[in-house]
Amino acid sequence: MTTTHSHGGRLLADIGGTHARFAYQCAAGGPLASVVVWPVTRFPSLLDALRHYVDSLAPQRVAMAAIAIANPVVDDAVHMTNHDWSFSQRELREALGLRQLCVVNDFTALALALPTLPEAHRRQVGGSTPVEGAAIGLIGAGTGLGVSGLLPDGRGGWLPLAGEGGHVTWPAITPRERLVFDGLVRRHGHASAERVCSGSGLLGTFGLLCEADRVTHDITTAAAVSDAALSHAHPQALEALALFCGVLGAVAGNLALTLGARGGVYIGGGIVPRLGNWFDGSPFRERFEAKGRFGDYLRPIPVWVITAPESPALQGVASLLDSLD
Known part of the structure; x- marks a missing residue:
């Protein structure tokens, strides 16, 4: 009982x-x-x-x-x-x-936690000042790719979004991205954003780049790919991490446009916070804003990396x- x-x-x-x-x-x-x-x-x-x-x-x-x-x-x-x-x-x-x-x-x-997140628990990457009361976007890479956001409810509160935006088809732009995209379609039948912007995605991207370049390696984890990239120990690892950040930026920019997230976009998950200041100089922000006629719309939107210890x-x-x- x-x-x-x-x-x-x-x-x-x-x-x-x-x-x-x-x-x-x-x-x-x-x-x-x-x-x-x-x-x-x-x-x-x-x-x-x-x-x-x-x-x-x-x-x-x-x-x-x-x-x-x-x-x-x-x-x-x-x-x-x-x-x-x-x-x-x-x-x-x-x-x-x-x-x-x-x-x-x-x-x-x-x-739901974003409106009360302390200033000390976030780090800004580009943009300027958020628009008070505007929608807020949220994206984050870890084991998978999570996507959500907050919409103003008209009464001073917020409505959280529940969805599976990490599984949208990711926008391959460069020749190397298209190479990875095609490899993912061959393996999985669909190239979702999560297949690149996640731990397994980073490792898979690295493997596809090495395969295309006929480079052998003994790297078996996403953490090892990141370490090799940040220490400049492996060119394909550095390229994979840069591609990861670029695709994350493109998908985050799509989210900002879809929601009208002039209140800012937050990045959660376990991967990006560990990249530290390297992330600031990655292709993320450039790809976030690279939306043709709507680049000016996205340029002032702030992006914050969540750095909360818990x-x-x-x-x-x-x-x-x-x-x-």
């Missing part, structure tokens, strides 16, 4: 394709406590990970939970795109004895619970 806890705190989670982040909040507006980061491969299922975390909180109880997950959330059943976890929201709530459970896309949750998506799902509690 499952016991539902009517009194207790809040479990907050941000589940990506590589890491799972958890935090505990005693009540609405309270600080986040007991923050942990675990590799998703440590547990056979999300329920196992949640139970392990809840057990670690004893004697504190959990009455409600909000989970951000790197996956579309369209009905009760959730099957992760970039990991093998699957679950039923109803069964998860019942198994944990929760009064309330909310599950949203991870970038929808991250978007996942802002945890604050985002906390604000979601605030709105429902």
Whole structure:
């Protein structure tokens, strides 16, 4: 028999394709406590990970939970795109004895955190001053490519967007981009933005460039590609990282035009923040603005790299619970 806890705190989670982040909040507006980061491969299922975390909180109880997950959330059943976890929201709530459970896309949750993101937790890359009350864009590369945004609701608040913009067809412009594009179509049947702007995408792009140039290598991870690029140890690694940034800029510019995101565009995910100032001189900003007649429209739009030490998506799902509690 499952016991539902009517009194207790809040479990907050941000589940990506590589890491799972958890935090505990005693009540609405309270600080986040007991923050942990675990590799998703440590547990056979999300329920196992949640139970392990809840057990670690004893004697504190959990009455409600909000989970951000790197996956579309369209009905009760959730099957992760970039990991093998699957679950039923109803069964998860019942198994944990929760009064309330909310599950949203991870970038929808991250978007909810943007209005209160401290200035110290973001770094500007080009543009000037945001237009107050205008739409805001969000994009970020990690295990996958997340896309979201915020639209003004007309009452001083914001409406977060839930979508799968990382899977749009990416705009190949240069001959080398078209080479990679064609290689991705041969392998996958479709060349989505995520196939380039993600960890696996960076590694795959590097491999296709090496294959085209008949260059052998022993690099097997995206992190190793980045390291080789930043240290100028491998020409194709540097080219792959530059291509990654250029495509990310083109897709982010498309997002800004689509949303009218004159309130700025934020970059989340784990890859870009690790590039530091190198990213500022990458092709990102040039490609962001390279929209022909609408270059002048995009030029003043600021882009910020999110540099928060902890996942802002945890604050985002906390604000979601605030709105429902």
